[in-house]
Amino acid sequence: MKDLVAILVNSLLAAGLYATMSYGLAVIYGVMRIINLAHAGILMLGAYATLTLYSRFGLDPFLSLAVVIPVFFGFGVLLYLTMVRRLPRSSSGASIESLLLLFGVWLVLQNLAYAIWTGDTQSILTGYTMKSLSVLGVRVGVPTVAVFAVSAASLVVLQVILRRTYLGRAIRAVTQNRDAALIAGVNADRISAVAFGIGTAFAGVAGSLLATMYAFTPDFGRSFLLKSFCIIVLAGMESVAGVAAGSFLLALLENVVGGYTSIPTSFQDALSFLLLVVALVAFPHGLLGAFGRSSLRRRSIP
Amino acid sequence: MRRRARSLALGAASLALLLAAPSFLERGTLNDIWNVAFAVILASAWNLLGGFAGQISIGYSAFIGIGAYTTALLALKGVNPYATLPLAALLGAAFSFVVGLPTFRLRGPYFTIATIGVSEAVRVVATGVAFTGGSSGLRMPAGSFDFTRNYASMVILAVAVVSLSAWVKNSPFGRALAAIRQDIDAAESLGVHSARYKLLAHALSAAIVAVAGSLFAINFQYISPGSVFDFRLSLSIVLMPIVGGLGTVGGPVLGALLFGYLQIKLLSSPALRDSYLFIYGGMLIAVMLFEPKGLLGLFHRLRRAAGRAVSRPVPDAG
Numbered sequence: 343m344k345d346l347v348a349i350l351v352n353s354l355l356a357a358g359l360y361a362t363m364s365y366g367l368a369v370i371y372g373v374m375r376i377i378n379l380a381h382a383g384i385l386m387l388g389a390y391a392t393l394t395l396y397s398r399f400g401l402d403p404f405l406s407l408a409v410v411i412p413v414f415f416g417f418g419v420l421l422y423l424t425m426v427r428r429l430p431r432s433s434s435g436a437s438i439e440s441l442l443l444l445f446g447v448w449l450v451l452q453n454l455a456y457a458i459w460t461g462d463t464q465s466i467l468t469g470y471t472m473k474s475l476s477v478l479g480v481r482v483g484v485p486t487v488a489v490f491a492v493s494a495a496s497l498v499v500l501q502v503i504l505r506r507t508y509l510g511r512a513i514r515a516v517t518q519n520r521d522a523a524l525i526a527g528v529n530a531d532r533i534s535a536v537a538f539g540i541g542t543a544f545a546g547v548a549g550s551l552l553a554t555m556y557a558f559t560p561d562f563g564r565s566f567l568l569k570s571f572c573i574i575v576l577a578g579m580e581s582v583a584g585v586a587a588g589s590f591l592l593a594l595l596e597n598v599v600g601g602y603t604s605i606p607t608s609f610q611d612a613l614s615f616l617l618l619v620v621a622l623v624a625f626p627h628g629l630l631g632a633f634g635r636s637s638l639r640r641r642s643i644p
Numbered sequence: 645m646r647r648r649a650r651s652l653a654l655g656a657a658s659l660a661l662l663l664a665a666p667s668f669l670e671r672g673t674l675n676d677i678w679n680v681a682f683a684v685i686l687a688s689a690w691n692l693l694g695g696f697a698g699q700i701s702i703g704y705s706a707f708i709g710i711g712a713y714t715t716a717l718l719a720l721k722g723v724n725p726y727a728t729l730p731l732a733a734l735l736g737a738a739f740s741f742v743v744g745l746p747t748f749r750l751r752g753p754y755f756t757i758a759t760i761g762v763s764e765a766v767r768v769v770a771t772g773v774a775f776t777g778g779s780s781g782l783r784m785p786a787g788s789f790d791f792t793r794n795y796a797s798m799v800i801l802a803v804a805v806v807s808l809s810a811w812v813k814n815s816p817f818g819r820a821l822a823a824i825r826q827d828i829d830a831a832e833s834l835g836v837h838s839a840r841y842k843l844l845a846h847a848l849s850a851a852i853v854a855v856a857g858s859l860f861a862i863n864f865q866y867i868s869p870g871s872v873f874d875f876r877l878s879l880s881i882v883l884m885p886i887v888g889g890l891g892t893v894g895g896p897v898l899g900a901l902l903f904g905y906l907q908i909k910l911l912s913s914p915a916l917r918d919s920y921l922f923i924y925g926g927m928l929i930a931v932m933l934f935e936p937k938g939l940l941g942l943f944h945r946l947r948r949a950a951g952r953a954v955s956r957p958v959p960d961a962g
Contacts (some may be wrong), residue, residue: 377753428933438700441753442886445702451926456918517908564875565665568764571757612768616763622758623746 349601353593358493359551360589361582363566365500366544368585371574372517372536376426376437376611378445381545381570382563383451388414388549389558390459403466403554404488410546413507418542421447422535455560474510486552496547497607500540501582513537565611572618576625592617655665656805662799666792678863680904681802682856687804687884687896687903689852693845693883694808695891700756702764703743705877707736707850709770711857712872716782717775725788726797729855736854739849744846749837751828763878770869781868784861794863801858801859804854810893821845825891848882849927853881858945877926887927889940 363385370378388410395406404516425447429440473484504510512533515523524530552558552566569592577588592614662681666674686704693699711732713916725874748760812818816840820841823831832838884903889895910920935942 343826424931425929438698438752438756439932441756442700443929446925446928446932449921449928453919453921453925458919540774564764567755568761571761608766609772612765612772615765615768619746619758619765622754623749635793641953 345601347473347478349482349594349597351477351482352596353590355477355482355486355490356593356597357586357590358490359548359555359595360569360573361586362493362496362544362551363548364577364585364589365497365582366541366548367543367567367570368541368574368577369537370541373513374426374440374534375457376440376444378444378541379552379567380447381439381541383448384414384417384542384545385549385552385563385566386558387451387577388546389553390464390549390560391454391546392550392553393459393464393466396468403468403550404492407492407547407550410550411543414546415539415543417546418539420519421542423500423537426532426538427534450498453562459560460560461559463557463559466553467551470553472553483555489551489554492547492551496544497582497586500544504582509536513540534591565614568615568618572614572621577619584604597640613631651810655803659800659803659892660772662803663796667793671791672942674791674795676770676904676908678798679907681798682860683880683884683900683904684802684897685798685805685856686853686881686946687807687888687900688802688893689849689856690881691885691891692809692812692821693842693851695885695896696812696825697821697842698891699842699846700884701759701846702756702878702881703759703766703880704850705767705873705875706739706743706763706766706876707859707868708857709766709872710736710739711854712856712861712867713770713776713782715858715861716784716867719785719788720782720861722785725858726793729797729858732854732858733851736857737851740846740850744843748842748846763875767869767873767875770873776869779868779870781866781871784865784867788862789865791863793808794859798856798859798863801852801855806893809896813893817841817844822891832834838928883924883928885938887931887938887955888937890936892938892940893920895938895940902939 363381366384367381370376391413392403392406393408393409395401396403427439427444427564429443452624468486468602469483470484474481475484475487477487495496502510504514512523512528513536514527515526516530516533516537517518520530523533548566549563552562556562573585573592576585576591577584594612595617596610599610662677665677669677686708690701690704694701703953711908714732714735715725715728718728718731743759743762746754747762750758771779814823820836821832823834824838824841828838855874860872866870878904882901885896886899887902888897888899906920906923931938935945937944
């Protein structure tokens with residue numbers, strides 16, 4: 343029983359971070375039908391940005407988000423304007439050209455990190471890194487709780503933007519039907535630029551948060567990229583709530599496998615990659631689709 | 645017909661020249677040729693599925709690893725390493741079905757992502773299980789090294805794969821793959837059994853790549869999951885045909901020559917070695933933004949432009 347509570351608490355805490363990092367991928371896919379492979383590179387860059395701000399200027403990793411968010415937003419808009427916009431747009435599904443282009447961007451970012459920060463393993467150690475507190479009788483690390491709080495807050499802010507502002511409604515309109523949004527007078531090009539900025543900013547935030555919990559190298563981010571894919575495939579691409587549910591599901595699975603089975607921890611990543619493949623193949627319309635709601639608004643995943 | 649005779653003669657001549665090379669070239673140069681031949685095999689084999697059928701897989705290092713480990717494990721049991729090549733091909737093809745049967749239901753980028761997932765899973769498992777030697781790897785038994793023989797096998801395989809790819813391109817099989825690449829729904833409605841053709845192309849290219857992996861293990865004498873299941877290996881396999889020209893016969897060869905040359909340069913200069921991701925990524929970005937048909941497409945465009953520049957004055961003269 344106590345185990346069960348521990349697993350639920352740990353899953354919930356991990357799910358917050360997963361949702362933040364997945365939403366960055368989901369918003370870009372939703373608006374542009376582009377699979378952003380550079381996401382992994384941006385996660386990594388977010389981690390290093392936080393490290394630099396902490397070691398050079400003594401800025402607390404969580405306060406560094408005040409710098410990371412605007413900088414990464416700008417970087418995302420720049421990526422869109424200089425590269426992504428130049429690709430031919432495909433109306434049906436994601437194009438392989440955009441995938442490969444952003445793959446190239448990921449490689450360049452990785453090399454940039456090697457050049458600036460070398461390949462050494464880095465980590466951020468603050469006064470509270472090793473502290474823990476008790477949640478519902480379960481000992482959890484202070485950074486884990488703080489990461490969850492920041493993730494939850496950023497998702498709430500996002501939800502408010504998406505529901506209450508013109509920008510948010512425009513983003514949702516382009517996601518649902520680009521042509522209809524254009525007819526209704528939405529400037530889809532500008533919305534795409536903003537969406538790319540938001541997606542990149544979310545990846546940057548997720549990277550900063552990951553840096554407080556894990557050690558990282560310039561190669562960091564690939565397994566989190568695959569986890570994000572897994573989540574948005576499970577959850578569908580549209581709603582923040584769906585992404586949150588998918589995140590919880592993946593975190594729960596990982597914790598159950600870690601807690602109840604004897605599968606060695608080194609195989610756990612392999613498990614979530616295989617889950618990705620299973621999810622892609624078994625639920626091409628997302629989990630919600632699997633429960634029959636997709637007949638109303640069919641997602642165009644594969 | 646004449647064209648076919650000419651390419652046949654070209655293939656035979658280059659094979660003869662390459663096989664005669666050890667008698668007049670020094671060992672270092674032969675090593676470079678070996679490297680380029682390895683790259684040509686990987687690029688042309690990948691192109692059978694990725695180029696002709698348009699199914700971009702970023703997971704081919706799994707097949708190199710399967711080939712390399714088949715050979716290394718059997719050689720350690722006393723089997724002649726060259727006798728293991730057919731089994732390596734068979735196991736590579738078998739694993740291609742394991743990967744392909746579920747993932748070929750996915751289209752375009754979703755297939756690509758699934759292949760990243762599969763190859764990462766394979767790498768993680770290979771590092772974790774005992775028979776691969778874990779992260780410390782395996783050493784081939786002493787006496788299994790024979791450069792002359794390895795060189796000859798590599799060169800023959802390279803010429804054979806390029807010939808195969810030239811044959812496939814103009815065969816009914818190749819036309820079915822092209823139909824799948826251009827419009828899978830239209831191909832299906834015309835009676836092309838797309839899943840079957842994709843699986844076949846995948847198996848063919850996986851078997852070839854696995855054999856190349858075996859030869860790699862014999863030549864380097866030491867393999868580990870970090871070297872043969874490396875994500876970067878999958879990466880350069882994809883980049884060569886894309887940079888050279890996707891879905892053509894010459895493109896992958898061109899890309900392999902370029903990458904083989906680059907790699908030799910990279911290994912000799914530390915400054916370049918530290919920026920290889922930059923070079924790879926930059927090339928990928930440049931190709932996607934400016935010339936999705938790769939170097940071969942660029943050549944054709946330049947030639948057309950040159951042709952126009954030459955032919956323009958003619959009406960004036962007349």
